[in-house]
Amino acid sequence: MNFEWTPEQRALRERVRALLARELPPDWEHISRHGPGSPAQTAFSLAFCPKLAAEGLLVPHWPAAHGGRDAPAWEHFIIGEELFAAGEPRGPQYMNANFIGATLMKFGTPQQQARYLPDMAAGRAVWCQGFSEPSAGSDLAALATRAMPRGEEYVINGSKVWTSYAGMAQTCFLLARTDAGKGGIAIFLVPMDTPGITVRPIPSLIGHGDIHEVFFDDVVVPAAARLGEEGQAWAIIGYALSLERVGLARYAFSRRVLDRMVGELTAQDRFADSAVRAQAAQALAACEAARLLVYRVVDERARGLPPSAVSNLARVAVVKADHAVSDFALAHFGDALCGDRWPLVLAHHERAIAAGIASGAAEIQLNLVANDWLQLPRESRLERS
Known part of the structure; x- marks a missing residue:
């Protein structure tokens, strides 16, 4: 190869x-x-x-x-x-x-x-995506926001939470329920200035203006705003998420931050310590593993292959790389995470906190790997006994 x-x-x-x-x-x-x-x-x-x-x-x-x-x-x-x-x-x-x-x-x-x-x-x-809800985070099948058909329109009621970029977005890629079950979910392309939409920022340790609550109160959209057919949303979501989960080359930012920290340690004559070098090597290996797994996903895409569980494997590897570099920063540059003296390291640390939650929790990714890659049974040995 x-x-x-x-x-x-x-x-x-x-x-x-x-x-x-x-x-x-x-x-x-x-x-x-x-x-x-x-x-x-x-x-x-x-x-x-x-x-x-x-x-x-x-x-x-x-x-x-x-x-x-x-x-x-x-x-x-x-x-x-x-x-x-x-x-x-x-x-x-x-x-x-x-x-x-x-x-x-x-x-x-x-x-x-x-x-x-x-x-x-x-x-x-600028778009936002209306996926997660107060009682439906990574479990999209549990969403409760309703879109009730009314002639050539839909009337949308419900709420979304943790919605990134909603405060400045022009359009929302919105999931709403038209019927029960997975087959009862539809996607709507909703202008954010539509009457009945309220956006409230959520104060957060990570990001500044990144996440919001969004409320839909009798929001009326034309049927032409629906993306695909009713009941087709699950396939559309799977396609979109397979692109989103590896679209961010987070490992590239992690590698840049790691290189910056190693350079600083070298300048301070602190990188000769074998324990420091070993932890740096582990973080570098995590970045490289994430990079190569993401490359495999891109290669599949370049060859026109359908989305596979490799994208979930890559997403988990990216999270581990983020955490490995953040742990290195905590171990050797804890003071850089206070105040705004070193914004690059602080930005990475804050984003690493959310890495295992955004774009589908890491635990959900691992479940998908177990189901789709390893083909393990859903029930545990304890449950079977």
């Missing part, structure tokens, strides 16, 4: 790095410290992403008909690695490029595609 990048791929990396060096302001680490959903980073993304689009680097993997240039999946992923290592200047718009746009292309009507994809491709769109 050849793990070398081609000359063209290496040139693409250098092109992205040059653009970042040119466009990121001197205080970028302080801006990105507050998370991709913060007002400062979201506002920056709305200025930065159009520049990416003008360079053909925002959605190159999209079809030319939708604003891309039919580039291979690997090109998009190389760009994503470099952007995420830099602190993700796309802000919440990474969702558009990684999975919402692709999902609309696969399941959306021509009218929906014409309405939403051009702004995504131009770097002007």
Whole structure:
């Protein structure tokens, strides 16, 4: 197996790095410290992403008909690695490029595609996803928000929680129940300025403006806002999440932070200690394991294979890499996690706290690995006895 990048791929990396060096302001680490959903980073993304689009680097993997240039999946992923290592200047718009746009292309009507994809491709769109609820976190089958049909409309009532980016989003990728069971879930593309929607920020240790409660009180949307058919949502969600769970190259940010810390320890003559070096090596191994598992998912995607449990394995590995680097920071740079002296390390630490929860809890990922990869029975030995 050849793990070398081609000359063209290496040139693409250098092109992205040059653009970042040119466009990121001197205080970028302080801006990105507050998370991709913060007002400062979201506002920056709305200025930065159009520049990416003008360079053909925002959605190159999209079809030319939708604003891309039919580039291979690997090109998009190389760009994503470099952007995420830099602190993700796309802000919440990474969702558009990684999975919402692709999902609309696969399941959306021509009218929906014409309405939403051009702004995504131009770097002007901010979306949120209305998945989790107070009594339905990673268990989407338990969601209770209702969308009741009324002629050519639906009336939506319910609430969502932990909704990233809702405070500045223009549109919500919303899950709501039209009937009982998994088959009774539908997806709606809901403008956030629709009457009846209330957004409340949730104070949090992690991020600043990242998460919210969203309430839907007699929110009326046309039937044309439904993505796919009633009962088709489960397949659409599976497709979208398979792209979302590896779309973030979190390990690239972890590796950058680890390298920064090792450089600092070396400068302080503290890296000669064998125990320190061993912990650094373990963190590096975790980053590399995550990277290679994610590469396997990208390779499957590039070859047109259907989503598999490898994406769940990769997601678990990414979480472990985040935690390994965060543990290294706690062991050797605890003072950097107080105040704002070292924003890069502090930002990583806060994001690592949420790594095992966002995009589906790590425990849910492990259940999916057990079911879909190892094909283990659901019942435990104790239950069978």
